[in-house]
């Protein structure tokens with residue numbers, strides 16, 4: 001199978017990856033899918049530090065309670081743990097609604113489900129690429145949005161509703177595109193994202209702030225363009241090492257059938273991130 005947009009998380013010391021999946025379009029419908037064809041989500045865990053276990057389908061598009069069927073529009077997801085429950089966020093095409101995508105949520109007692117899916121999408125949230133941040137004070141924030149604008153809102157304790165109207169994140173550079181991943185290290189809030197340069201294409205950039213909702217200051221690139229079309233990614237600390245999960249299409253040779261990858265990432269003493277040079281090039 002082909003997987004993209006990996007969000008990696010550590011829950012109870014174990015490493016999990018929540019990617020989206022790329023498939024070939026259904027026979028006879030090829031012309032409908034000039035872009036990605038994405039039917040839903042599997043989840044993976046690293047067993048004994050060496051083997052990836054596939055937990056199977058955790059959500060298929062046709063099982064989204066509020067979603068349009070058979071549009072293959074299940075883009076990048078995220079999953080986060082709060083107070084012993086696991087919350088899975090995903091974008092889908094809503095039925096009877098003009099929005100490009102809405103974001104839904106499900107809750108489970110286990111990192112790989114089964115999840116109980118909310119009947120409706122999260123109100124006041126329109127966009128793609130949910131990225132979740134759980135702060136040290138146990139407050140959660142939902143970042144979302146593509147197409148050059150990033151929004152974020154605090155979540156209520158139930159993790160299913162926004163606690164305030166989403167705000168536009170300020171301070172991102174021109175060329176900010178999508179795929180934001182928020183995290184915190186040593187009191188600094190980091191936001192990594194797809195950053196497009198006209199002469200280079202998609203790179204991974206990052207910005208920092210002293211507050212979760214910004215304003216942010218652009219700090220530079222984490223990874224140059226690697227000819228992968230898009231570059232949705234995530235950052236995780238596992239066994240005391242920071243790892244950047246990202247994707248590339250070098251296995252398929254086709255930019256709509258991507259595969260996930262990972263490389264170690266290091267911070268300098270001042271908190272800035274050293275550029276990651278992909279092991280596979």
Ligand code: FUB
Pocket residue numbers: 004005020036075076128129178179230231232
């Ligand atoms: O994979 C589908 C979409 O492309 C993601 O949601 C975006 O971040 C980009 O990678």
